[in-house]
Amino acid sequence: xxxxxxxxxxxxxxxxxxxxxxxxxxxxxxxxxxxxxxxxxxxxxxxxxxxxxxxxxxxxxxxxxxxxxxxxxxxxxxxxxxxxxxxxxxxxxxxxxxxxxxxxxxxxxxxxxxxxxxxxxxxxxxxxxxxxxxxxxxxxxxxxxxxxxxxxxxxxxxx
Ligand code: FES
Numbered sequence: 001x002x003x004x005x006x007x008x009x010x011x012x013x014x015x016x017x018x019x020x021x022x023x024x025x026x027x028x029x030x031x032x033x034x035x036x037x038x039x040x041x042x043x044x045x046x047x048x049x050x051x052x053x054x055x056x057x058x059x060x061x062x063x064x065x066x067x068x069x070x071x072x073x074x075x076x077x078x079x080x081x082x083x084x085x086x087x088x089x090x091x092x093x094x095x096x097x098x099x100x101x102x103x104x105x106x107x108x109x110x111x112x113x114x115x116x117x118x119x120x121x122x123x124x125x126x127x128x129x130x131x132x133x134x135x136x137x138x139x140x141x142x143x144x145x146x147x148x149x150x151x152x153x154x155x156x157x158x159x
Contacts, residue, residue, distance in 0.1 A: 014040055033072050083122055094134055094147075
C-alpha cells in the first residue's frame, strides 16, 4: 500500500467519523470542519469533496467557510501552531513588541509556515483572557503577560 493510499484512507475515515459524530445537518458544518482540522491538520480538497457529497452542499460553500475562519486552514500547517492575539487590549499592553519578537525569532509573517514545517504563525482576535495580555498560544498552551524577551524561551519548549 502506498503512502498516498494510506493518506486517502485516513482522510475518508476521519471525515466519516466527524460526520457521524455531528450529523449531516448544514448547521454542523463548522463543528465538523473543526473536528477534521484537529485530526488532519488542515481541510484538504479531498475533505471538501467528501463533505460536499455527504452534506449535499456545494464544495464552494464548504471552501468559503474553511477559508473564512482563522481556526481552519485549507493548507497544511506546521507541527506547532502559534496564535497571537492582535486585539486592542493586548496591543496596548505591549503586544506589538511581543509580536515583533515572535516574527524576528521565527522569520515568519502571519499565515506562514516555516520551511522545516515546525511552525505556523497566525494572528487571532481576542482569546477572552485580556486581563493577562499580551497573550499567545502555542498549540493548546496559553501564555499570558508575555514579554518580548520571553519569546525564545517559550518557543524552545517545543521540539
Ligand atoms: S484582547 Fe487579547 S485576549 Fe482579549
